[in-house]
Amino acid sequence: MEAHLGGGDALGAGWVSGDVYGWLLMLEKVVDGSSNMVVVTDAQRRIRWVNATYTRVTGWTLEEAMGRRPRELLHGPQTDAEELSRLTQRLNQRDSVGSVELVNYKKSGEPYIVSLSIEPLYDSRGDLQAYLSIQTDVTERRRLEREALELGQRLKVAQRLARLGRIECDPQHGQPAWSGEVFRILGLEPDGQPRGFEHLLAHAHEDDQVAVRRALAAGDASGQEVEVEFGVTGVHGGRRWVRCRGRQTPGFCGSMMAWTVQDVTIYHTRLDERRRLNEVLNRQVAERTRKLEASNQALAEFSYALSHDLRAPLRHLSSFATLLQDELAESGPCPDSVRLYADKINQAAGKMQRLIEGLLSFARFGREGLSLAPMDMGALVGELVAELRGGTAGREVRWQVQASMPTVLCDPILLREVWANLLDNALKYSGHREVSVVEIACEPHEDGWLFSVRDNGIGFDTAYADKLFGMFQRLHRDTRFGGEGIGLALVRRIVQSHGGRIWADARVNEGATFFVYLPSEPPLREPVPEVDAVSPPSVM
Template structure:
């Protein structure tokens, strides 16, 4: 530059400069001390659209500055020039002759005369528009990638190209509830947040994958900075160093908590569906058993009265053909009796089948009032029989179907009266005692009893342990009682000895606390009555409290 100052004629100096820089890929501008253009190279004209004759005598700002040129940057540039300082890589947005903006990097060097005064400026400008577009495009891609990763709950653990330091993406910090920072952070740093119960299996899986040199894909739970627990899925390819595999240098880290929650919800729904299927299967099996019982009824019990009707009708026909009518009235009575028996069987079957079709009408049931009403009706139907009733005071109120529970008491008490018919005094005791699962009620009689070995047959459809001539019945009552009790979630059983009476028990769950009797002495009194009767099997196995 000192050599250049020896050239007094600026025009001659520009001629020499033109030959040197006219073919440069950079834009070159020479201005006087007033910042008026003296010369531009061909690259300047090609980029800006301004020819040399159009530029001479103009200030650069008159040609290049436009709406996107920063006034603040222009002010800073002017301040540097006024101070006589060199300007290096000063970026600015200029405008071409067409009005199109472009990015430029300015390098301005003041040229001084022999006295040290600025006599001109040499400006070398680089068009960096394409570079800035690429940088902007890179930034936009990075932002879009971050948005996509955030939406996919996907983060990364990578090594920075510039520094060689491992770093977490912002999504990894978010998963752990942390504020992003610039500290070096490796994959081991993420493993430090692993739920303790998962550490052993996780380490084993990582070691096995590295040893095999296969892609690692592990899922584990982490505990965030604020105690929140989340599921993450990490994937990476082991790095190979000197023929040995090591943990990957790059990992994808995905938050799969939402996915795991949906899997658990699906598992729970499947479990609920399985339970529903099992429950419906049980109901279907019960329905199938009921159908088998109906088939048995139709093939056996219903045929007996039909045979009687057909047989006696045939006898009537023969007697009428012979002209004998004396025995016909007796045969007609037998037909009527058989038809009545058939009607009872059909009504019983309808009651029994209705249990499988109709739901429970649950309400509060006052058993004490219901039972006393049932006893009065049965006592009146018994006529002149000597019956001794013993009923526990303060029977509890429960939740259940009043109509069906009434059938339970009617059938059990009618059964007790039936099998005590040969006794001079029929003794029937009604009581209850509390149990954690619900109250246990019982009906005890002094009838003929039954063989304990056949106790399970009592509650089957059309099952009877005594011959029909001795005791009337069709074997439906106790089966109906069992179904009603079980439909309430309870259970029924019986104990007995031949000729020593029988006791029928049934448990009804969900007794209200307010229904427990206030007079516990009365309950103990009733229980004592049961003990005095000498029944050593008063409580069903498994119900002992």
């Protein structure tokens, strides 16, 4: 024990009197296991003793610190010189020092923050014998306090950006209080007065107050979190909207309802703008619907004209051309050019008749809705293939039809038109082959079914595929292949009316494949027709 206090030589030198020495012996027993650093210096403030905690924190042992002044070991660039000067002045005046904070440095050079108290020790004659310093490392505490302060500042910024305030118990006063954001929403200056949810509700519109109090009563009865939204009027008369969520929480204020208060005025402004925009759009839709109905009426009148005013003259033209051909045949020799001209008149009349029939079919479909019913695609395709076999006498046609096909909800009459057109095209454009091959397949795809019709015909250049489904569009001018360019346009419209898509892939002289996607559940209304007939790559 004597060695810890400087040994016999030190005591003999008389650096402490007997009564102070006895006090120090007792102190060493008390502070041996202390979590605080304890330093004893002589009257000249040179270190005479340190406890184990001092060595653990600073890295300096008693042997290394003995006889040296604390400033020689502990002070550095960040040590506050002014605070150090004030401390020295008070010690020179032999005053006690309490809870002074300094930045000190460990033996390793690492800074730390210390809170120290220094007490002068006197002997029985009143002579200064030593200084007792109790030091506490508060670095971690100050770091936590700093982080808490920074976190609080960030929280305030986040709440400001989110327009989110709070109403909760103030632990310092034990009363409900508003956060600064609630004051800002109402245009008020914080006044430090106790303010709860009732004070906010006092700014609500009278009609909203009734609904809010009803929601509060329901929340009290169920014990669940309450969420209400209502309009408030600030000090300048401006109307704003707030959304409040509250729940019962115990605290210094007793069991009170803690609330979040969010400014949702922008949200309501956007809703009002959208409502006004919808009204404008509804008026535009109504106007366009009226114009569309007028257009449909005009189309109906045009269809009537085609049906009655044009077809009758065409029938007469065709009939007189046939009579002319018969008359020429019975009247004996005549110029070949006359017979040729009569044939061309008859052919042109027939073509015009077919065009008119196609236009009428296209127009009728546009005015009629879908009549949906489950349809076995396998049975429908099988029936059409059987019919087409009867018209291919003298040709070798190889049909490759998938064994099983699904039952699809569709308009059976219109889907029959789709299959009839696709199969007829496959036969027509593969007619120059020694063996015509037509493959029909199906697979599940995107909540629906993907059908395909593949042939080994003349194909086409996919650079012109966008014209394939257009009205009166034909990619082939070869006279071997008849047609008016209406069939695929009608097919595309039928498929789209079922909420599906149609597209094609081909290579010149290597055949073509037509793909038809049909959803499991067709839409209730005919969708807007697509402009591009080529499907995206993900479906190919």
